[in-house]
Amino acid sequence: MESNDLTPAERRLWEAFPRGEGVDFREGPDEDACDGRDWGAERTVRAEVIAALLLSNPAPSGQVPGINVRGIRIIGKLDLKYAVIEHPIRLRACWFERKPQLYGARLRALVLTDSALPGLTASTLCVDITLRLNCCRVTGPVRLTGARIAGGLFLQGAVIRPGTLSDERDEPPLQLNHAEIGTDIIADDLTVHGQLRINGATIAGLISLDRAKLINPGGIALHAETVSVGTDLRGHRLEAEGMVNLTGARIPGQLLLTRARLANRDGVALRASSCAIGELWLRLCPPIDGIVNLRRSQVDMLYAEPGVWPSVIRTEGLTYRVLHPHLPAEDRLPALEREESGYLPYAYERLAAAYRTVGDEAGARTVQLAKLRRHRRTLPRPARAWGQLQDLTVGYGFRPLRAAGWLAALVLTGSLAYGLHPPRELKAGEAPEFNPVFYTIDLMLPIIGFGQESAFAPNGWYQWLSYLLIVTGWILATTTAAGVSRSLQRQ
Incomplete structure (x- = not known):
């Protein structure tokens, strides 16, 4: 592309690129990129100009080139499919007319903080450093299926909505299934209107969804089957309308759902079956609105107040070593009556073992006695009379x-x-x-x-x-x- 074909705004970007200098087109620091449709020609840049810079501009000796711009209106499609780009891309507070196409690309770093996009197609994307989508406003699917990010993925404060096109309406707005993240996923205060899909993903560090809102009533709000994290999955004050599905997850640290609100009325609100979890925290949570399924899971420490459990729970095969907070056994027994499968001797044995672990033999005896009383209700009448005696x-x-x-x-x-x-x-x-x-x-x-x-x-x-x-x-x-x-x- 010839330099005489550039508009004044594009020329500013072109001249700043070789040195990686920042160019700020904003009229004020509080400007909202969602208003970018109305920005004029003085801050409009064609997507093909950005692509030409990244794909053809040689790196000057002794300098680190890169795109570093704020507050521009990008028209056309930024098509970088299969591209290998060594320069960092920083497009902060920008408005995109069409969703960027990064399928199969390999990038050094990508920063889209505070931008407004109609979606992002970046399946199998490889990023050497980091991908930042903080505070983005996205009105279409963010496709990061199979992405490989050596550093972290940042989504703090982002708001992602489903697409309006017919082929996008039933598509999960945020797709991270089978992605590999080298450090953490930080998504505090994230809002997703639809499903956050992360099943099969591998995260070397933690997933943080503190204060996030996942809104998909009647469906799956968080689809994280067989997800594997290196440390913790945090959801402090998480609000999930729809099922939180963690089936088969591997979380060696903490699954932290303190003060979280989980709701999926007439369905399963929390499904964490066949999981391996170091610590499961349901501390200071309102009662879960929906069924809780913890079948066949292994939890080293389970923190749950009695009031958090809904009217129906599924705990067949659940094992745990320590139960907190330490309460009288009489306060824990009503939860065993809510088991959907009915009388499960193993559930009582597991609870009794937890009391023995902390040295509360009286509590263990109370649980064992409750087990025999519950068993008595399943016996024929003569046997019930002998048991009653x-x-x-x-x-x-x-x-x-x-x-x-x-x-x-x-x-x-x-x-x-x-x-x-x-x-x-x-x-x-x-x-x-x-x-x-x-x-x-x-x-x-x-x-x-x-x-x-x-x-x-x-x-x-x-x-x-x-x-x-x-x-x-x-x-x-x-x-x-x-x-x-x-x-x-x-x-």
């Missing part, structure tokens, strides 16, 4: 003091009754001295004998009382033995 007497072996209480109450009752009305001697002059306490114990305990039962015989309703004590003693002894045996087997 074991629960009432000794708490299935987890409440051994109940047996002592029952024993003391019955001994006191018998002692008072027979102390006031001693039974008659069976053989006069041969019976030992009557002792109402040991007589009652003799009736109740089938193994121990003090010679009282065989020497005296009560009459009337006292005889019926003796029958009651004998039967009660046998039942108490049997249930106690069953409970203690079960407790010893668990230990």
